[in-house]
Amino acid sequence: MVSRVIPVDPFDLVIFGGTGDLARRKILPGLFRRFCAGQMPEEARIIGAARSDMDDAAYRKLIADAIKEFGNGFTFEAATLNAFLERIGYVAVDATGTDGWAELAGRMRDGTVRAFYFSVGPSLFGDLAERLHTHGLATDQSRIVVEKPFGRDLQSARALNATLAEHFREDQIYRIDHYLGKETVQNLMAVRFGNVLFEPLWNAQYVDHIQITVAETVGVGGRGGYYDKSGAMRDMVQNHLMQLLCLIAMEPPSKFEPDEVRDEKLKVIRALEPIEPHHIVRGQYSAGGDQPSYRDHAENPRSNTESFIALRAHISNWRWAGTPFYLRTGKRLKARTSEIAVVFKDAPHSIFGVDAGRHRNVLAIRLQPNEGMTLDVTIKEPGPGGMRLIDVPLDMTFADALGDEAEEVTDAYERLIMDVIRGNQTLFMRGDEVEAAWAWTDPLIEGWKQRGDVPKPYDPGTAGPDDSMMLMHRDGRRWRELKT
Secondary structure (H helix, E strand, C coil): CCCCCCCCCCEEEEEECCCCHHHHHHHHHHHHHHHHCCCCCCCCEEEEEECCCCCHHHHHHHHHHHHHHHCCCCCCCHHHHHHHHCCEEEEECCCCCCCCHHHHHHHCCCCCEEEEEECCCHHHHHHHHHHHHHCCCCCCCCEEEEECCCCCCHHHHHHHHHHHHCCCCHHHEEEECHHHHCHHHHHHHHHHHHCCCCHHHCCCCCEEEEEEEEECCCCCHHHHHHHHCCHHHHHHHHHHHHHHHHHHHCCCCCCCCHHHHHHHHHHHHHHECCCCHHHEEEEEECCECCECCHHHHHCCCCCCCCCEEEEEECECCCCCCCCCEEEEEECCECCCEEEEEEEECCCCCCCCHHHHHHCCCEEEEEEECCCEEEEEEEEECCCCCCCCEEEEEEEEEHHHHHHHHHHHCCCHHHHHHHHHHHCCCCCCECHHHHHHHHHHHHHHHHHHHHHCCCCEEECCCECCCHHHHHHHHCCCCCCCCCCC
16 A cells, blocks of 8 residues: 655745744654655745744754754655755744845745744734735735634634734634644544444444543643643643544534534534533642652742643533543643543443443544554453453554554644645634634633632642542543553
């Protein structure tokens, strides 16, 4: 099996914040991989834009060093890297002033796709959008890419959307969430809607519950200042986990087109019931061994910001009535893993006695590490001694199933940036999606403030606070074990 790489049209991509961490770690190494794969046309040009004063040669060296440092073992020849660097330039630009904009405009070409990646803080989105139009850089076919956070509450999200809408149409705005670019996330839609085996079972009649877990072993580290104003609810649940919930729960769209997919996701968000206080657990990691506590990282000894969230959600529609969705995410947990687990109900009648009740079919979709899927099925344990049941996974780990082609599974940023150039918004959030997610999240955060809730402490290297275990145990269920 040989994967097909379809080149995109010629483009000019301007990366505002082109010297920043995201550009060096993800965006430019990802673009280099697409260049090596033959997806970037000869006429493509990439321009870094930031406040730092440097020329093209200095910027190319910075990017070459970043590709070598953050390439994750990706091998390439020096000549290939040099050919890629020839397509890269740099312009020093003042995002809130006038310096550099005339030079940047002079580098733009007519007749090519123009994309502007806002790899900067949201406070600069409006300034950049305004100056792109003031200096004639934006055309009717231009696209802008904006990074999260998309506001910190419903009011600020609406204001941000309104600011961008002053200068760009909704079909020109690409709100990027790298989780949606992961290979397994897209395979989730293929499994659901491309196989008659699953879709008839994908409802409350057959599904007992669904677990969505995004666990990290690292703490907030150098992001303590930002994170302390955000917390796990704003940083992870409102966007990443919400998007995964939408994809697992949405109705089949009429076709695989951007607005059709996003319409169905929006219906899920709007069908979410308000969460009762006893159905949500907040936690904050303590110090452990020689590792600092969350409050040490945040440099705030009285911080009540959560580094862990676990909650039980319900969707009020015919497909999912009565089926709980358990979401959890946290820092400094025992394993780094992102997983969606669809836990099916027991067979309505067992001929094997009480032993059968300990076995269930589970479809586990692993987003990281080792992207892939497993389906637990119950079989007879081999050997004599009677009918003893065991669970065996049908495993589709990409590295095993695809062999050498597993190396061709693209990074999320690679795929999403190429989708921007193609003009495909399917894997990007629409403005009304973002606002609906905040409308559901805001009352939870406000409720904590009004009640004076304090996060539960938990030890690093565990599965989170004990109360999160009780959240499941009260329902006669348990979290899946965190595994690397």
